[in-house]
Amino acid sequence: MKLIDQLTAPLVSPEEPTLFEKSRAGRIGYSLPTASVPEVDPSALIPKTMYRPFVEGFPEISENEIVRHFVRLSQKNYSIDTGFYPLGSCTMKYNPKINEEIARIPELNQAHPLWPEKFLQPALKIQFELQNLLTAITGLDCFTLQPNAGAHGEYTGIRIMRAYHDKKGNKKTKVIVPDSAHGTNPATCTMIGYDIVPVKTGPRGIVELEDIKPLITDEIAGIMMTNPSTLGLFEENLHKISELIHGVDGLVYMDGANFNAIVGIVKPADLGVDIMHINLHKTFSTPHGGGGPGSGPVGVRAHLKPYLPTPVLEQTSTGYRLNEDFPDSIGKISGWYGNFAIHVRALSYMLSIGTTPEGNDTYLRQMATAAVLNANYIRHRLRGHYHIAYDVACGHEVVISDELQQKYGVKTLNIAKRLMDYGYHPMTVYFPLVVSGAMMIEPTESETKETLDQFCNVMIEIAKECAETPEIVLSAPTRVNRMKVDELRAQKQPRLRWTSVS
């Protein structure tokens, strides 16, 4: 029996029409209590031109049909709870269920951001404790939990960098960004009005001191580095680069998207980092939700505290309070106090992976260690079958490419789509941009050795298919819900909302 047949059967799931096609006049999926006060006539209260009796086109569906609709839609998704999800740079680790239970505590869900502070003490304590734990693992002095995602954290962090220079009267216009950076890094710098000074990664896949030296001028506001980098490699020179940047009163920003690889192993502050964001939805296990909500807390050294977004959460003798009085603050970066629902989950997780019962180790460290060992194991198993971009000891992820498969006419995208036929979510593809045809694999600590072995067996089988039956790989996927989706047509004939006429 072929490996593919051992692992999967073609997936058949019922076609599900849109809510609008399911709608029938007169149906409802909602109930209201009987009115206890006189019902008013809205049309008598609202100025005539602005009154709307009902929303044109809104669906009418009963509860059972709504439940089936969304259950069926969910079945068309691949998820971590479905199977291995080696999406590089996204840290698709297991999302513990106890954290979901805790995030549903009714008292926390009803907390209103403008309640008198005495009613908010439990919620603020949760945020304060989370900030403390983030301080403990990074060595940075203070945190803000307000950024709602990694990119939002980057925005906050670089705004703080700019506020620092503006306050000091520093004439700074440029930020150094390595070419292996996430797209959000240069996009963020541009939003804040900094020019990008790109620096190439050296032959070892990391940023070399010699390449940074000529770029250091008085105009450098700072550097933005992802560590470990998007190539899965620890930036060995970061602590020395930090000294160079500090030499011109620049600041070092560390993008903590890949923090999972070094938690409990090294504190970023010890590498000279001044500002850093952490993706709670990666390293600290909160669900990705099909694209959010995330949370991107930003940590800074004490001398940057005056610039943090307001309000700043503080502990006083009578409890916790939100302090708005920070004249040098960058201001407000979102409506309220960050994605609290994610903070609760992350705190629950961080408390569960603390110091071991024996007291001589932390589960944090074991987590990073297992993640890095798993990535190195995959690198080792795929060697010879795929080109490995930088075949040196890697961090939490390994980047391979389609260099060996190109002679059969097979490209990275085809290999990714073929993985779906075998029951896996593909790895991150065509990123980082510095590796042509990149495939970035991040196993995380959550996976068993059997899962890694089976995945590698499949990758090796696909490499064999590329050589022997490339047409099968080129036509993939054929065993999942949809075959190749025509993305070009989506753009040429845009249909971005449902209308009754197709």
Add this chain to the structure above:
Amino acid sequence: MKYIPQSAQDQRALLDAVGLKSTDELFHFIPQHLRLSRKFDYPKAQSEAELRATFRSLVQSSPSPMVSFAGGGIYQHDIPSVVPFLQGRSEFATAYTPYQPEISQGTLQAIFEFQSLVCQLTECELSNASLYDGATSLAEAVLMGLRVKKKTQGKILISGALHPFYLRVIQSYCSAFADRLEIIPLKGDQLDHDALARALNQSADLVVTQSPNVFGVIENDEAIGRLVGGSSAMWITSTMEPMSWGVLRGPGAFGAHIVTAEGQSLGTSPILGGASYGIFASRMEYLRQLPGRLVGETVDEKGRRAYTLTFATREQFIRREKATSNICTNQNLNMLAGLIHMATLGKEGLRLVAQRNLSHTEYVKNQIRQSGSISVSQSPTFNEFCLDLKKPARALVDKAADEGWVCGIDLGRLNSAWERKLLIHCSEIHTKTQLDRLAQFIKENA
């Protein structure tokens, strides 16, 4: 450790395979003097039972209010049980952004349906897949407006009745354009249309309004639309309470160029204001300037209907420093909750719940009016209204808090000039007893 399946034997086998003696060698690239010792200052790991107890005792350490009439941008509504039930499904909650359409049709179709419902609610042609929240949606709209108006240097006119937190987010996102921001004064508790007309006669690029505004008042969008329509400015609207669209026309109907809203009321509990989602709608002509993700309908190789992320060339992962925004992760799961909530309400439910909100609010307003001594504005409102008191609103809020409940929001917390304004929100969740008690309290204490 139950989250780390790697046993000692597994670890040995993996190390042997990669040719290492110990796990320490995995980190050889970190200089020894920078590495942490295995034991560092961090709390003891907690089991599930311990976590439950920790959070339970934390929550019980201080009282929760018995009833709350706080609104001001975050609103308590009755969320149907199907919403958390369906939203919590593993396949939705533990999936990543749907970059691989063949195995992400669930999330993609949900986004497509959400975009469609938002277009219907706002009466716009185009909606994205959500942004962080109402305030950042508005700030992104201002940035988008500036991109569209790229060569001019006109003013950015902002209603004085915009929620001050929203204003501060705009000020933060647009700090480079601070000299172009101008606040349009108010006439009573509404935007002063004459002042707006005068400001439009000087060069203005953008007009930003909010309805219902920070005082809960429904602005006359029809009149504002006519005023802005006669100028070359773009009109951006903000709404904190999308439930109000159950009885109000969408701003798109009056010519708004960009319509933004806080999504929380639809699908999400207050939860300290996060996580919710931001609604962002506009016109097809601005498609390429839109921030955030977009899903479009297309077909697969067999010609079957399929959905996919589209127009990604606007986004940071393709365009890097030339992107329309740096946004990557958004608030997808909250958007999904909003979608399910909207589907549950449907055409009739949305109308009913909006009417109930109006009824409860009008009931309390009338009860207070009957006392004769407290003036209640005649301006139209949806589910919150503002009282002008003879003393600081804080006194009432504190008194109610001492009694264990929340009678509304002291607007002085948002703007010190408003310290005598008490903002009260009533929704379908409140009972007649609660509404009566609120009215009685106001009559006795205001």
